[in-house]
Amino acid sequence: MKKFNNYLFVFGLIGFIGLFISCSKPFEGVTAIVSNSYIKQRIGVQVLDANPKATNPYPANPSITLSGDAVKKGLIYTGDGEVLTETPGNAKLVNNAITLAIKPNTSISSASPLKFTIEASAAGFITNSQEVIVRSSDSLQYVQVKLLKPSALPTGVTIAAAQDISVVNGTSPSAFTVKVTATEPSSGGGTVTQTQAQAVIPAGTIFKDKLGAAINKSSLAINITNFSSNSPDASAAISGGLNNVATSASSSPQGFISAGAVNITFSLGGTEVKSFSNPIPVELFLGDKVFNPGSKSLLKEGDSVPVWSKDEGSSIWVKEPNVTVVKDPVSGRLKTDVLVTHLSTWMVAFSQPACNQPLTITYTSASKEEKAIFVRAVASEGNQQILQEKTVSVQNGDKIVLDLPSGVDYVVRVYEGSNDSAPLINSIVVPACSSSISVNNTRTNTNPSLFFDLETVCQNGTFRYSGPIEYKLSTNAVWEPFTPSNAGTLTTTLLEWNKTYDFRIIYKGTEFRRGRQVLQSEFRQSGANWTFWGKTDVKQTFFNAPTSCN
Amino acid sequence: MKPKFYGLCLLVAYCLCHPNLNAQKLSTTPIDSLRVPSSDWSFGVIAGGKTIKSLFVYDYGVFVTKSVSLGQRVRLEANYRTSGPMFEQRWGSYTMNMQTNIGSPMGGISYEWFPFVNAAGKTPTFWKFKPDFFQSLKLKAGVWYIQDPIYKFDASLVDPVKWGSITFTPQEIGSVKTTIETQKIQPYIGLGYDRFYVGKKNNFSVEGGLLFQGKPQVAMSATNMLELTSSQAPILQNNLGDYQLIPFLQVVFQISL
Numbered sequence: 001m002k003k004f005n006n007y008l009f010v011f012g013l014i015g016f017i018g019l020f021i022s023c024s025k026p027f028e029g030v031t032a033i034v035s036n037s038y039i040k041q042r043i044g045v046q047v048l049d050a051n052p053k054a055t056n057p058y059p060a061n062p063s064i065t066l067s068g069d070a071v072k073k074g075l076i077y078t079g080d081g082e083v084l085t086e087t088p089g090n091a092k093l094v095n096n097a098i099t100l101a102i103k104p105n106t107s108i109s110s111a112s113p114l115k116f117t118i119e120a121s122a123a124g125f126i127t128n129s130q131e132v133i134v135r136s137s138d139s140l141q142y143v144q145v146k147l148l149k150p151s152a153l154p155t156g157v158t159i160a161a162a163q164d165i166s167v168v169n170g171t172s173p174s175a176f177t178v179k180v181t182a183t184e185p186s187s188g189g190g191t192v193t194q195t196q197a198q199a200v201i202p203a204g205t206i207f208k209d210k211l212g213a214a215i216n217k218s219s220l221a222i223n224i225t226n227f228s229s230n231s232p233d234a235s236a237a238i239s240g241g242l243n244n245v246a247t248s249a250s251s252s253p254q255g256f257i258s259a260g261a262v263n264i265t266f267s268l269g270g271t272e273v274k275s276f277s278n279p280i281p282v283e284l285f286l287g288d289k290v291f292n293p294g295s296k297s298l299l300k301e302g303d304s305v306p307v308w309s310k311d312e313g314s315s316i317w318v319k320e321p322n323v324t325v326v327k328d329p330v331s332g333r334l335k336t337d338v339l340v341t342h343l344s345t346w347m348v349a350f351s352q353p354a355c356n357q358p359l360t361i362t363y364t365s366a367s368k369e370e371k372a373i374f375v376r377a378v379a380s381e382g383n384q385q386i387l388q389e390k391t392v393s394v395q396n397g398d399k400i401v402l403d404l405p406s407g408v409d410y411v412v413r414v415y416e417g418s419n420d421s422a423p424l425i426n427s428i429v430v431p432a433c434s435s436s437i438s439v440n441n442t443r444t445n446t447n448p449s450l451f452f453d454l455e456t457v458c459q460n461g462t463f464r465y466s467g468p469i470e471y472k473l474s475t476n477a478v479w480e481p482f483t484p485s486n487a488g489t490l491t492t493t494l495l496e497w498n499k500t501y502d503f504r505i506i507y508k509g510t511e512f513r514r515g516r517q518v519l520q521s522e523f524r525q526s527g528a529n530w531t532f533w534g535k536t537d538v539k540q541t542f543f544n545a546p547t548s549c550n
Numbered sequence: 551m552k553p554k555f556y557g558l559c560l561l562v563a564y565c566l567c568h569p570n571l572n573a574q575k576l577s578t579t580p581i582d583s584l585r586v587p588s589s590d591w592s593f594g595v596i597a598g599g600k601t602i603k604s605l606f607v608y609d610y611g612v613f614v615t616k617s618v619s620l621g622q623r624v625r626l627e628a629n630y631r632t633s634g635p636m637f638e639q640r641w642g643s644y645t646m647n648m649q650t651n652i653g654s655p656m657g658g659i660s661y662e663w664f665p666f667v668n669a670a671g672k673t674p675t676f677w678k679f680k681p682d683f684f685q686s687l688k689l690k691a692g693v694w695y696i697q698d699p700i701y702k703f704d705a706s707l708v709d710p711v712k713w714g715s716i717t718f719t720p721q722e723i724g725s726v727k728t729t730i731e732t733q734k735i736q737p738y739i740g741l742g743y744d745r746f747y748v749g750k751k752n753n754f755s756v757e758g759g760l761l762f763q764g765k766p767q768v769a770m771s772a773t774n775m776l777e778l779t780s781s782q783a784p785i786l787q788n789n790l791g792d793y794q795l796i797p798f799l800q801v802v803f804q805i806s807l
Binding site: 103 | 641643711722723775776777786
């Protein structure tokens with residue numbers, strides 16, 4: 001027992017010294033950082049007024065509904081991880097914006113990119129939808145769904161509203177004409193009012209609802225919206241877009257070269273009219289510089305052009321009988337007569353199948369900065385109709401993929417920014433169905449290179465935000481893509497000294513918004529970059545990432 | 551760390567200086583109580599280890615000692631170092647499962663001095679401790695050579711992580727591979743209780759002390775969602791600056807020849 005006590009004493013003495021020495025924690029302060037870098041593809045969505053001159057570019061309280069294969073397969077999520085379904089209102093906008101994400105670990109093959117449709121609506125605006133294509137290389141793209149406001153339409157979109165009070169008990173006793181006119185520049189330098197479309201409702205027409213039943217009510221309200229193919233804004237405002245669309249005539253996606261389009265709605269005594277007892281002839285005036293991909297020349301008298309119709313809420317253009325182009329004997333303008341059998345959007349357009357391979361644009365730049373790039377591909381012939389636009393976030397070596405129609409050469413314009421008002425990087429003429437081009441951004445930027453660390457430390461851990469950030473000059477109304485945050489850090493040349501900007505991140509259904517002036521005195525230069533310090537010697541936060549650490 | 555180390559040095563200094571002190575504080579017994587072993591040699595097995603909080607590193611092996619003079623021995627040992635298979639650590643708000651991969655042959659040489667074993671002096675007694683106790687106390691200093699002095703950890707989250715309606719398994723979240731490299735030559739000092747000079751044929755002894763492993767060098771690489779965690783390496787590196795000196799403890803079974 002005595003020996004045991006001796007052992008115990010020495011053992012205890014050594015153990016005591018050991019414990020005394022090893023009482024600090026080697027992993028104290030070491031934090032596991034779990035980032036959302038597993039999201040490989042994000043889509044920043046905004047719902048805007050289609051009229052670029054609108055005082056308030058954001059329709060009030062819009063809603064969006066997603067549909068399409070990718071949604072049905074459960075591959076579309078919110079940026080914070082909630083799966084989105086086709087249920088209306090399932091995707092909730094926050095101040096007209098939402099960030100969508102593709103389900104992590106989804107394999108996207110180059111042959112079958114993910115596709116889904118965003119349908120947006122808002123009170124006082126015409127519902128619009130837009131198809132979104134996501135390829136594996138699209139790490140971050142920005143989609144704007146633009147809504148038409150009948151009282152403030154963009155250039156080239158004109159609307160006529162009329163009422164035929166002679167319609168009684170569901171029947172029109174006499175023919176009734178509705179004419180859509182627009183004031184356009186004349187060849188003499190002034191302006192001239194031109195007819196864009198004209199519908200004649202024959203006498204004795206019986207109006208039917210969506211179930212095909214005759215509507216026995218009185219007073220017919222008529223709305224006809226014309227989309228002139230002379231205006232890129234008007235063509236871009238056609239619901240569902242004109243590129244990579246589904247048609248009843250082909251199983252593969254098609255691109256349209258539009259010659260003109262109208263959207264027609266009737267309501268009889270408050271009931272929506274869907275069809276009629278006999279077709280309604282609509283005289284549609286066509287653009288004067290429409291490219292005919294079949295004849296490789298401009299549209300001319302005698303050309304046969306396909307006609308398409310698309311119901312509201314549908315993403316499929318249905319093939320209707322072709323029409324022949326004629327010349328208006330009075331004005332000499334090209335026009336055609338379309339026999340409208342039901343009320344929807346009707347378009348006179350050449351359809352071209354999508355190329356077998358997409359056009360891959362390799363972006364190169366001496367700068368390592370990740371930038372928002374706006375790419376617009378237009379037809380090189382005719383009225384240079386916009387074929388596809390894409391706003392993506394890229395850096396040196398990234399690839400931008402466009403799905404373009406065959407049969408027409410393109411001009412690809414690349415802008416450093418999120419729209420066509422940004423500085424042009426390059427404009428390249430590309431033969432139809434080319435597989436690749438390169439765009440080298442040699443623009444020099446005199447703005448300072450600013451580095452930001454968005455790490456947010458909170459009670460239960462450290463949060464480093466990855467994803468899109470939007471910004472705008474505090475005096476501007478439209479939010480634009482800012483340099484995205486990658487694991488909580490970003491380097492940008494988008495900001496200028498002394499200007500005041502607003503920044504926002506939409507995360508977990510909340511808008512995190514900050515406004516700050518960029519003062520050089522609050523930054524310190526380290527190498528090529530300036531880092532924000534603030535007014536004191538203790539480094540401060542320029543703007544916080546979302547403060548939730550979950 | 552340094553004041554703690556100084557404490558140990560003071561203890562050692564006390565032992566070295568005891569002849570001057572024990573005249574006043576301790577009673578003494580004659581030298582004939584010492585039962586010197588019949589042979590200078592002994593051999594045996596060692597099992598020991600050290601702990602860095604919840605990480606236990608074990609050494610086990612064999613040794614041989616030779617008494618070079620009365621109360622002074624030299625020991626040669628050959629060991630293998632390994633560790634517990636897994637332990638948990640809190641890394642911020644996450645509990646990490648840390649799989650360890652530590653294994654290396656090691657060899658050592660040490661000098662042992664029994665300060666109360668001498669031919670001429672008196673052996674002290676104090677309180678309830680008899681001369682046998684003091685004659686079994688030893689101070690030692692030595693050096694280990696570790697062939698692969700690297701602690702390797704593969705850390706992954708214990709719990710899954712939810713992202714909205716998706717749950718990521720720890721495997722999907724990824725892992726953090728951490729290596730902590732120490733120096734190959736690791737000197738140490740210590741003390742022990744060893745009944746060799748009490749004349750026991752077979753006996754257990756305990757030894758402990760501090761080894762100097764140098765400033766650990768940390769490297770981290772992480773995968774998948776934990777990729778950013780590799781930025782934490784400097785924090786761990788800084789923390790381990792305190793771990794240049796590590797306490798160790800050994801239990802020895804010794805057979806005198």
